[in-house]
Structure formats: structure tokens, C-alpha cells
Amino acid sequence: MPKMNxxxxxxxxxxxxxxxxxLGVITKRTDAERLRYGVRCFAYFIAALxxxxxxxxxxxx
Amino acid sequence: MATNxxxxxxxxxxxxxxxxxFLAWLVPGGGHFLLKRPGRGALLLASVAIxxxxxxxxxxxxxxxxxxxxxxxxxxxxxxxxxxxSGLFYLLAVWLGYAQPDMAGxxxxxxxxxxxxxxLMNVLAMVDAYEIAKGEKE
Numbered sequence: 001m002p003k004m005n006x007x008x009x010x011x012x013x014x015x016x017x018x019x020x021x022x023l024g025v026i027t028k029r030t031d032a033e034r035l036r037y038g039v040r041c042f043a044y045f046i047a048a049l050x051x052x053x054x055x056x057x058x059x060x061x
Numbered sequence: 062m063a064t065n066x067x068x069x070x071x072x073x074x075x076x077x078x079x080x081x082x083f084l085a086w087l088v089p090g091g092g093h094f095l096l097k098r099p100g101r102g103a104l105l106l107a108s109v110a111i112x113x114x115x116x117x118x119x120x121x122x123x124x125x126x127x128x129x130x131x132x133x134x135x136x137x138x139x140x141x142x143x144x145x146x147s148g149l150f151y152l153l154a155v156w157l158g159y160a161q162p163d164m165a166g167x168x169x170x171x172x173x174x175x176x177x178x179x180x181l182m183n184v185l186a187m188v189d190a191y192e193i194a195k196g197e198k199e
Contacts, residue, residue, distance in 0.1 A: 001118060003118060003120060004115065004119050006171065008167060011119075011171040014115060015171075018112045018178075019182065021104055021107075021108045022104075022109075022182045023185075025104050025186075026105075026186060026189040
């Protein structure tokens, strides 16, 4: 099996994408709601990723 | 009112959930396929499979149950249960001899987390399949 090297950002984006799909599929009752919720979860993941990244950068000085 | 009547009429009858939950564990999304939700089943299967494969390709380590202090017990036993929750993917990987040692480095670390996260996502899918089988959800 090939070895994969991803940066923190790439790995976190992939994680966010796949987790958002599952959260969207299992949470809501209609397809439109599922899609909206999945997209919203992904946006929250990315916002948290960028926000925490800046927080750590600023915290390190 | 009319909508409620229609939804109740279309809902599948409550059935034995043991088989559904077992199949949902063994094959991610399998419970949804059994309950005639192929679209959602396919999305769950693809998500868990891709997450697990990425974990393998990043050479993540599989947890082995280990006891000691509370934190060690929680991390290693919990991690093992998380890995095990991937069902057939975990069983196949172990059967085919995948045994990556725990190594330093962010890629390996992400791989380990991806392997556990695949199992945890499958737990969510199992709960969803259980609720559908019990008739609590469409």
C-alpha cells in the first residue's frame, strides 16, 4: 500500500470533509436538510481549524 | 395532519434490530442497505472506507488494549474499541498482517486518529440504523 504524506492542513481538511458527510447523513430527516447541515458542519470545522491555527501561532509569539 | 398520516403510512414496520446493528458494524452502511436506504448507506460506506484507507496509507497505529493508570486504560482500551468499530475493515487489516508500530511524526499520528475516527463514524451509522430499524426515524 502506498505511503501518504499530508500536511496538517490537508489531513485536517480531509477529516473535516468525511466527518461532515457522516454527520449530515445521520442527523437530519430530508436530503435538503442533510446537505445544508453537512455544509454547515464543514464550514464550522474549517473556521475552527483556521481560528485555532492562528491562536496557536499568536500564542507562540 | 395529512403529512403525518402519509409519513406513518410509509414508515417501515419495526423489526428486529440485532441483525441490522450487527450488519451495520460489520459492513459500514450495511444496516442502511438492509433497511432500503442505499443512498445513505453508500455515503456512509464511502466515508468510513476512505477514512480507514487514509489512516492505513498514513501508517497509523492500531491500538491494543492496555491497562495501567486511568488515562492509559481510557486511551488504549477506548482506542482499541474505536478501531474495532470499523468492522470488516479492521478485521481484514489485522488478518492481512497490518501491524504498524506507534511512531513519532504528525503523519503517523493523523493516521492513528483517522483509523479510530473511521470506527467512531461507523458507531454513528450503527446508531442511525438502529433508530431506523426501531421505527424512530425515517
